[in-house]
Structure formats: structure tokens, C-alpha cells
Amino acid sequence: MQQLLQHIKLYAPLSEEAEQALYDCFEQVVCSKNQHLLTEGKICRHLYFLEKGALRGYYNIDGKEITHWFGFDNDFVTSFHSFITQEPSVENLQLLEGSILWSISKDKLTELLNRFHDIERLVRVAYENYYIRLEERYVNAQFKTATERYEQLLKDAPHIPDRVSLGHIASYLGISQETLSRIRSRI
Amino acid sequence: MQQLLQHIKLYAPLSEEAEQALYDCFEQVVCSKNQHLLTEGKICRHLYFLEKGALRGYYNIDGKEITHWFGFDNDFVTSFHSFITQEPSVENLQLLEGSILWSISKDKLTELLNRFHDIERLVRVAYENYYIRLEERYVNAQFKTATERYEQLLKDAPHIPDRVSLGHIASYLGISQETLSRIRSRI
């Protein structure tokens, strides 16, 4: 929990009361490898902070699993679409390693956002950061070759190949596993 | 200006004082077709509300213009990366039609965010919405075929082909203009 509080202070300072209120609202969740945090069709009612571990978000499209996102230590993870709209999720969240998470419910978060301007600020700033990150991913995805995207990924997350299978990485990059294998043999 | 105030109330309610403060901070900007709102290398110090018109964001990569984004009536537009970080922009913003915009400076917005919890809320909720939209674009970009992406675009923004040239649309879809032309002849 200290790690979570430490991490969010990078976004914005917090009053003592706000910090205490946050502290009271998060609960620890321990998950084993391959376990699902969320499956499609369910409404995502929690936001999670991934203290330690690895996770992927994926869609089922035409019977295929399409990984579109990874989370690692110190990431906030949820199905943002479902969490924000409280509509059924179209994506699945699955742990890739045994992991430690901290969870807060939508209701509790909403209450904190109402009570504390500085928590509202914190969340706004966090969204700014996540928006920029997503925009970067988007531009990479759309406008670079498969090889460039893989090299970019290695730069951004050098630990990825150790923690995530080639199939998941290929899916994330939007290329077939065979193509990724060939790219790796060429580099 | 009424249109802007009307629009943001869709995100969150505003106190009278907050609304008045917002009203005082926005300035009208009228732009002609092809004019640039921002060029790369400059720090983006304003957030714009596009009351009426059309705009694209594009990168210059290896001498080529890569359009990654369109804005239309009722969109907030800026180089989010530069506006948020106050680092030099890597993208350009160019009007595609004669347009009416409303502009607020980063400094003034920061002041409003500090003074009014409900404006902080408004911006947080706006980010939520823009995050979801971007996520959808991302998934489309990465995991659908060129034809599917074009059909999706027609569904989301049926007016696009009337207002935006084929070359820009092709760039936005991440395919060559020739390929898009062939896709259109097949549909």
C-alpha cells in the first residue's frame, strides 16, 4: 500500500485527510497466474493498482484472442471503457504472473472524487498521463512497420520478452506470431 | 460561446461562478482554410474548442505527412502531448475548413482548475471520454483490415468524405491513397 501512495504522489500532492481516505478505500487482491480479473460481458466495478505482476487486456474477435494492452508493476489497470461507462466489458483482463493488486470500487472512488478536490486533481492528472501514453501507442501501431514497433517495444519495456509469451507480444503488435519470430531472427 | 457552454454541460454540471469564470477565460479565434493552429517545435499553450469547422493533426515523418487525427464541430482540439507536458510539439494542427474556435491558455485553465473543483471534475470527465474514444480508434487501427476501418469511419463520421480529401483519409487509416481508392471502388 505504501507503494501505491508513493506512486500516486508522482501525479499530484495529497492532503493528509485525502491520503487517509484513499488508504481506507483500497483493498489488497492477490491473484495467481492465468487468473482472470475481468471477463467480457461483466461490468467492471473496480479500478486496480498493480503493485507487482503482469497482466494483459484482450478481446475475443472471431474466436481469436487479440491482446491490446499489457500492465506491469505500478500501472493502474481496469477495463477503462466498462469502468467509466458502467456498461458490460468487451475486453478481458488476465494475469500473466502471480500478482499483488490493490482494488477500489467505482462507488468508493466516486465518493472520494466528490469529497476531495485533490483526489479529483490526482485522477485528472493520471488520465492526462494515460492519454499521452495511449496516443503514443496509437501512433506507433498505425504508422510504423512491424520491425520498428518491436524495437520500440523492446526500448519501452525491455523486460517484456522475459515475462510475456511471443504469441501475446505478436498479438499486441498486430502481427502474426510467425512474422514476429522472423523479425527476431533478423535483428 | 453558448455552444461551448452547452457542450461542456454534457460532461458535468457547473456552478454559476465557475461558468462565469470559464466564460471570461475563452477567446474567439477565427481561422481560414489551410491555416495552421500549431506547427511542430512550438510549445502548445492553448486548448481550443472547435465550434464549427474541421481540423487535422499530423506528423512529419521522413518527409511525409501522416494524419493521425481529425477534429470536427464540438471537439476540443490541441496537441495534447505538448499542451499537457509543455514540451515542444511533435505534431501540427491544420484547419481543413474555415473555422470558428474558442481558445483558453494553459495558465488560465490551470488557474480555473485550482479555483473550482467542478471545473476540475469537468476536465477529468472530458479526459475519460477522450480516453475511451482514443482506445476505440486504437483497437480499430491495429486489429481491423483496411476495408473494415474505412467502413467503420463512414459509420462514425459519414460526413468525412465530403469534408476531407481522400489522401488525408488514407493517411489517417494508415493505408496508401491508391489502396483506399481501390477499396472504395469495391464497396
Added chain:
DNA sequence: ATTGAATTTTGACAATTGTCAAAAAGCTTC
């Protein structure tokens, strides 16, 4: 160490898309 399952690599071929060049179609302006 050995077995069996899962993951990764390799090969052959097909499908999609890109590139370059030229023709056709649409718009403006006189």
C-alpha cells in the same frame, strides 16, 4: 533424466498492400 505439453521457429505459398507512373476526373479562374 524422461515424458508430455506448450512455445517458438522454419518452409512454402497465397493474399494484401505499397510504390511508381500515367491517365482520368474535378475544380478554379480567367
Added chain:
DNA sequence: GAAGCTTTTTGACAATTGTCAAAATTCAAT
């Protein structure tokens, strides 16, 4: 309406990536 510009389409070919199938490798559990 003709001239000159921009935008869109078409053709031919090359490059990239996908698909299917099989082989090789890695990993975990006994």
C-alpha cells in the same frame, strides 16, 4: 468553355505479411 491546377483512379509489379503445416526447442512435472 478552355487552361491549369489538384485530386482521384487505374495498371503493373515488388515487398510485406498472413496462413497452414511441420519441425525444433523450451519448460514443467514426475
